[in-house]
Amino acid sequence: MAKVVPFKAVKPTRAIVGLVAARPYDSYTIDERESRMDYNPYSFLHIVNPGYKYDKIITGDLRYKLVRNRYMEFKEDGVFKQETEPSFYVYKIVNRHGQVFSGIIAATSAEDYEKDVIKKHEDTIAKREEIFKSYLQTVGFNAEPVLLTYPDNDIIADIIKETQKGYAEFEFTMTYRDTHYLWKIDSANTITTIQREFEKMSTLYIADGHHRSASSYLLYKDEKAKNPNHSGKESYNYFMSYLIPESDLVIHEFSRLVKDLNGLTKEEFLIQLDAMYRIENRGIMPYHPSKQHHFSMYLDGEYYSLYLRKARYKFNTALDHLDAQLLYKTILAPILGIKDLRNDNRIEYVNGRHEIVTIKTSVDSGDFEVGFGMIPATVNQMKHIADEGLKMPPKSTYILPKLRSGITIYEF
Template sequence: MAKVVPFKAVKPTRAIVGLVASRPYQSYTIDERESRMDYNPYSFLHIVNPGYKYDQVITGTERYKLVKNRYLEFKEDGVFNTDKSPAYYAYKIVNRHKQEFNGIIAATSAEDYEQDIIKKHEDTIEKREQTFKTYLKTVGFNAEPVLLTYPDNDVISAIIKETQKNHAEFEFTMTYRDTHYLWKIDKQEHIEKIRAEFEKIDTIYIADGHHRSASSYLLYKDEKAKNPNHTGQESYNFFMSYLIPESELVIQEFNRLIKDLNGLSKEEFLIKLDAMFRIENRGAVPYAPSKPHHFSMYLDGEFYSLYLRKANYKFKTALDKLDAHLLYQTILKPILGIEDLRNDSRIEYVHGRHEMITIKSSVDNGEFRVGFGMCPATVKQMKEIADEGLTMPPKSTYILPKLRSGITIYEY
């Protein structure tokens, strides 16, 4: 039984919401960040990069305290206002490829995360969990929702569609040409129906935002332990999420680039591959695989197709069927000697099938020796792996939609 509740969002004013909204801080280069802050005083980047004001790089707890100060200044200046009553928020994103995503921004339960009602499919790094927990505790807000997915639900979809017939509170287009729309759902009848429908759902899955979820859970544990009058209704019991139906979640693949052949010659490498794959040379024309357990490879100016010899590979778990894991188990680890996918400097990742051209150019210019392409994972695979209590390798999925910071804010 999932607990998904309305909350009082802090939001920018309609006139400047498009100026406030930003991509996640880490997704910008230094030059991009500085350019946006030079010319846009409303960007949320000013809040999360408070050292810009003093032309200083500030880190750790000192930075977190300044983040809180910048946030309070934005509120004092009227950039942000807090809704007067709890609400759900219907949210639509239409990207430049005309893909459309419709869902609800709401507060989801840290206890549900603890009880595995909200399930994960990726491992998290404890240091990052603790760092972001300290950040949340210090700044007192979260400005980027976790992306969750739930089984398609006709009642929730009908309420979203009915709400979207009204004039959107927000409608703005970002630099990357994705357009965002937001409507407040504050009719009590709708609120109760949405809450009741989510209570019928046994499991919700994290699509993107595993560290934010884990950090919010750690904050909940700390605050609950300190509070002798804990009721379960305090703001720290919840974290902000954007929930979309499974049918609208888009998963793209992350392809792999490797810097060397682990001391092997091209011929030796191909011979080792032959033990697990049927190999066909596809020449110079870019090739992408069309079905699971097939891979593309670019090596020495030529594309190859790799077809798994299934007699030599046993599918015992849902994870074994995941192509990112299969590639790791059959090539990256045993042949190329890459064991730590998260930290090994010899491997890099590029997302999307259109990036086969990027793989070709990266190998041709000598920066990498070989590149691999694969088919994307499916929502069904993601759920099966989570249900079995297993986790995907790093960079197994590139999930859409990509969310923006500063459009709705959840205060602790």
């Protein structure tokens, strides 16, 4: 039974929301960040990068305190205003490729996270969890929702559809040509209906935001332990999420680029591959696989197709069927010697939307020796892996929609 509650969002005013909204901080290059802050005093980047004001890099607890100061200044200056009543928010994104994502921004339960009602499919790094937990405790807000997905539900879909017939509180287009819309749901009856529909669901799945949700859970545990009068209704019991139906979720793959052949010659490498794969040289014509357990490879100016010899590989769990795991177990680790996918600097990842061009360019330039492509994982694969309590390798999925910071803010 999933618990989803309305909350009093802090939001920019309609006139400047498009100036406030920002991509995640790390998705910008240094030049991009500085350019946006130079010319846009309302950008949320000013809050998360408070050192810009002093032309200085500031880290740790001091940065967190200054982030809190910048946030309070935005509120004092009227850039942000808080709702007077708890609400749900229907949020729609139409990206430049014409893909449409519609869902509900709400507060979701840290206890559900603890009890595995909210399921995970990716490993998190404990150090990053602790760092972000400390950040949340100091700044007192969360400005980017966790992306959750739920089974398609006709009643919720009808509510979203009817809500979108009304006047949008926000409608703005970003420089990436994605258009964003937001409507508020404050009707008590509609809120109750939405909550009851989610209560019927045994499971929600994290699509994107595993570290944010894990850190919010750690915050909940800390604050609960410190509070002798804990009631379960405090704001720290929840974290902000964007819930979209499974049919709206779009999953792209991440391709792999490897800097060397682990001391092997090209011929030695191909011979070792032959033990697990049927190999076909496709020449100079770009090639991308169309089936599960098939891979593309770009090596020495030529494309290859790799077809798994299934008799040589055992499928015991849902994770074994995932192509990113299969590539790791059959090529990256045993042949190329890449055991730590998170920290080995010999490997890099390219999201599948740019795969063919980026892999060819990166290998032809000499920066990398070989590149591998695959088809995307499916929503059902992601769910089955989570249901079995297993975790995907890092960079197994590139999931859309990608959310913006600063449109709705949840205060603890």
